[in-house]
Amino acid sequence: MSTKELHQLSLAELAASLRAREVSAVELAGHFLARIDQHAGLGAFLATDADATLAQARAADERLAQGDKTPLLGVPIAHKDIFVTRDFPTTAGSRMLRDYRSPFDATVVARLAQAGMVTLGKLNCDEFAMGSANENSAYGVVKNPWDLSRVPGGSSGGSSSAVAARLAPAATGTDTGGSIRQPAAFCGITGIKPTYGRASRYGMVAYASSLDQAGPMAASAEDCALLLSAMCGPDPDRDSTSLDVPAEDYSRSLGDSLVGLRIGVPREFFGEGLSQDVRAAIDAALAHYVKLGATLVDISLPRTELAIPVYYIIAPAEASSNLSRFDGVKFGHRAKDYGDLMDMYKKTRAEGFGDEVKRRIMIGAYVLSHGYYDAYYLQAQKIRRLIADDFRAAFTQCDVIAGPVAPTVAWKLGDKADDPVANYLADIFTLPASLAGLPGMSLPCGFGEGGMPVGLQLIGNYFGEARLLNAAHRFQQATDFHLRQPEGF
Numbered sequence: 001m002s003t004k005e006l007h008q009l010s011l012a013e014l015a016a017s018l019r020a021r022e023v024s025a026v027e028l029a030g031h032f033l034a035r036i037d038q039h040a041g042l043g044a045f046l047a048t049d050a051d052a053t054l055a056q057a058r059a060a061d062e063r064l065a066q067g068d069k070t071p072l073l074g075v076p077i078a079h080k081d082i083f084v085t086r087d088f089p090t091t092a093g094s095r096m097l098r099d100y101r102s103p104f105d106a107t108v109v110a111r112l113a114q115a116g117m118v119t120l121g122k123l124n125c126d127e128f129a130m131g132s133a134n135e136n137s138a139y140g141v142v143k144n145p146w147d148l149s150r151v152p153g154g155s156s157g158g159s160s161s162a163v164a165a166r167l168a169p170a171a172t173g174t175d176t177g178g179s180i181r182q183p184a185a186f187c188g189i190t191g192i193k194p195t196y197g198r199a200s201r202y203g204m205v206a207y208a209s210s211l212d213q214a215g216p217m218a219a220s221a222e223d224c225a226l227l228l229s230a231m232c233g234p235d236p237d238r239d240s241t242s243l244d245v246p247a248e249d250y251s252r253s254l255g256d257s258l259v260g261l262r263i264g265v266p267r268e269f270f271g272e273g274l275s276q277d278v279r280a281a282i283d284a285a286l287a288h289y290v291k292l293g294a295t296l297v298d299i300s301l302p303r304t305e306l307a308i309p310v311y312y313i314i315a316p317a318e319a320s321s322n323l324s325r326f327d328g329v330k331f332g333h334r335a336k337d338y339g340d341l342m343d344m345y346k347k348t349r350a351e352g353f354g355d356e357v358k359r360r361i362m363i364g365a366y367v368l369s370h371g372y373y374d375a376y377y378l379q380a381q382k383i384r385r386l387i388a389d390d391f392r393a394a395f396t397q398c399d400v401i402a403g404p405v406a407p408t409v410a411w412k413l414g415d416k417a418d419d420p421v422a423n424y425l426a427d428i429f430t431l432p433a434s435l436a437g438l439p440g441m442s443l444p445c446g447f448g449e450g451g452m453p454v455g456l457q458l459i460g461n462y463f464g465e466a467r468l469l470n471a472a473h474r475f476q477q478a479t480d481f482h483l484r485q486p487e488g489f
């Protein structure tokens with residue numbers, strides 16, 4: 001057996017140890033549950049249930065004993081609290097869903113369970129996935145293991161913090177406008193958001209349905225490839241936007257040569273707003289790709305800046321509609337004291353939702369209202385199409401696009417907590433791919449200010465996940481940024 005500790009092993013190594021019966025799924029789950037307890041101060045986990053976890057682990061051990069060779073069998077994972085789960089409560093980071101328990105599992109959760117993965121618990125996140133720093137959760141902030149005074153990114157901040165601190169070898173995340181890529185970048189891990197429609201949205205608490213996508217977060221591209229293969233695939237009966245494209249084995253294309261790969265470098269991602277330390281790390285990563293045989297192509301995504309106003313019209317518009325279901329009648333919180341029905345709705349929603357969620361509901365209702373619909377919502381939809389067209393043009397010149405994930409490294413807790421617009425602006429580089437429905441990923445590529453990790457973003461054409469994962473994997477074979485771990489964990 002390897003001299004590394006269990007929590008330092010890759011998913012493939014964990015799976016091999018399980019199959020060789022060097023460790024059991026029950027022992028492995030116990031190891032991670034102990035680490036979760038030990039580092040509870042990070043605020044990454046919202047719920048654990050040792051009995052539920054160990055029951056899943058025992059079932060995995062039985063399958064292993066029968067010689068079942070399913071690749072991820074017995075390997076632990078934790079889920080962002082946006083995915084509904086039968087065995088654990090689901091809050092979506094909101095008071096509205098305190099103690100809520102779903103009668104079913106989200107499709108992504110169910111697929112990973114069928115693959116034999118063992119659920120360690122549920123991970124903190126911004127309320128209804130709205131945020132860029134995980135400071136909007138009703139259940140407290142999450143800390144960045146690289147520097148406990150900094151944010152872990154958002155909205156999948158519990159996922160990124162837990163994986164970086166190796167409280168879980170893998171986690172699920174969701175990305176509406178960057179919530180897998182940006183927290184992965186801030187915590188020095190790898191994450192991928194697939195093409196819109198690639199993974200089922202069934203059982204993901206809805207934020208902005210035309211943008212929401214699930215994806216894996218783990219130490220490496222190799223790990224993400226294994227996870228993504230298990231998560232994706234059509235779900236026609238449950239998610240009408242899930243695409244009728246069979247799941248792929250992403251691990252198969254890992255290792256393809258990068259010679260001749262054309263990497264588009266969008267000018268607009270390297271403007272004034274990009275901090276020098278991030279820029280230096282990204283430039284070094286691009287130089288590394290040249291050494292691996294890729295060529296860099298100067299490209300333009302001229303509407304990059306418009307992605308912020310467009311996203312912050314469309315996402316709140318959809319959110320205001322999706323969140324109308326939380327009315328105190330169907331499920332979730334209901335105010336205790338109220339007069340008539342209207343009063344019950346108002347008090348329930350006033351008590352149940354946090355400030356950022358209320359802000360988005362108001363923006364959304366405003367841009368959809370009679371008289372403003374044409375001026376805001378319709379215009380935003382038109383520009384969304386033009387942003388997708390810009391990518392289409394760019395992909396005639398290149399195979400993948402590379403740039404920063406975020407303009408800076410993770411900022412200090414509290415620094416932007418009272419400034420929603422500052423949070424929105426930090427999403428500038430992740431929003432364009434989301435609006436176009438393109439796959440995007442983040443991989444660690446260096447360190448910046450305060451020794452904080454920097455993430456390189458790779459954006460692919462539709463269904464280009466295999467190419468992205470391969471490009472990330474080749475970089476990770478030649479570098480060790482993804483293997484570095486924060487001190488004290």
Ligand code: GLN
Pocket residue numbers: 129130131132154155174175176177178179180207315427
């Ligand atoms: N930061 C963005 C927002 O607040 C993106 C969040 C996400 O991808 N879920 O909407």
